[in-house]
Amino acid sequence: MNLKQLADHLKLSPTTVSRALNGYPEVSEKTRNRVLAAAEANHYHPSHHATRLAKGKAHVIAHVVPLSVHTMINPHFSDFIAGAGLTYAKAGYDMILRVVMESEEEAVYRSFAKDGRVDGVIVHGPRVGDTRIALLQDLGLPFVVHGRTMADDADYSWLDVNNFRAFERATNFLLDLGHQKIALVNGFEDMVFAARRRDGYLKALKDAGIPIDPEIMFSSEMVEPQGYQALKKVLKQAKAPTAILLSSILPALGAVRAIHEAGLVPGKDVSLVVFDDQLSFLQNSGDIPMFTSLRSSIHDAGTRVAEMLLSKINQPDSGFCHELWEAEFVLGSSTARPPQA
Structure with missing residues (x-):
């Protein structure tokens, strides 16, 4: 039974029935009790969605x-x-x-x-x-x-x-360690967050007088294969990057896989800094975490x-x-x- 059928059964208007069911004060106690009794007897249950809309909010x-x-x-x-x-x-x-x-x-x-x-x-x-x-x-x-x-x-x-500041800071950290060739593994750069991360990275390199190398800048889906494929490519270069800045812990796992396959040691032969390292199912934790990271809880x-x-x-x-x-x-x-x- 719907609201209209209940109203017809009681010979009342649907508005009166609705107001009685929802406790509006202008409905008399006698009418309210009559409506509630009929609703129970006919197993009528009001739509919560309709009730919310009647009150002006869908919640x-x-x-x-x-x-x-x-x-x-x-x-x-x-x-x-x-x-x-x-x-x-x-x-x-x-x-x-x-x-x-x-x-x-x-x-x-x-x-x-x-x-x-x-x-x-x-x-x-x-x-x-x-x-x-x-x-x-x-x-x-x-x-x-x-x-x-x-x-x-x-x-x-x-x-x-503050994606710009985070990647500027991370790039400066790697430069201070002595790295001169730093690769970027970024998200799609038509997304504003990734564009800001790229700009922070470029600003730090420019301020340090480091030439920009588009061959070691990658923009794609932030998944494990992205990091793997990027590192496979750059590690083949005659003068490979010694540090990598990555937009997520997911491509960082792929990067580590490629580094190991090349017979190198992450954190020794190739340094990595990652963003978004605190996913609920994948924690970069411990007294000394696996990755140096820029952390912000999603x-x-x-x-x-x-x-x-x-x-x-x-x-x-x-x-x-x-x-x-x-x-x-x-x-x-x-x-x-x-x-x-």
């Missing part, structure tokens, strides 16, 4: 993940979702994950704004020249961006890691971004929130002075 947050030449659904993303999901649950919100082709993403946002099924969305992986932020602003749909565009003072809420980022969005939904006039986190530098066993030194 649902959406994560829209576009698929293109690479996928955002990876171990980094799952850690972020875990942190965000726990935060939503504590606040009484549900979460939906919509995976779409990149060309369909705009239509999904327009649908959300039109039918009111969600109270807000998280924007993942901002790209250089991203159009989604302007679209969401036009639609009036609350959102928070995990990351940011190239404009730091943008008129929307975001949380990001799980914690998911928690904080979710908190920011819920605050925006509940206090729509609260203004914009910008948070820029600094990565922690952790010294491990994967770095040393170059062999010739």
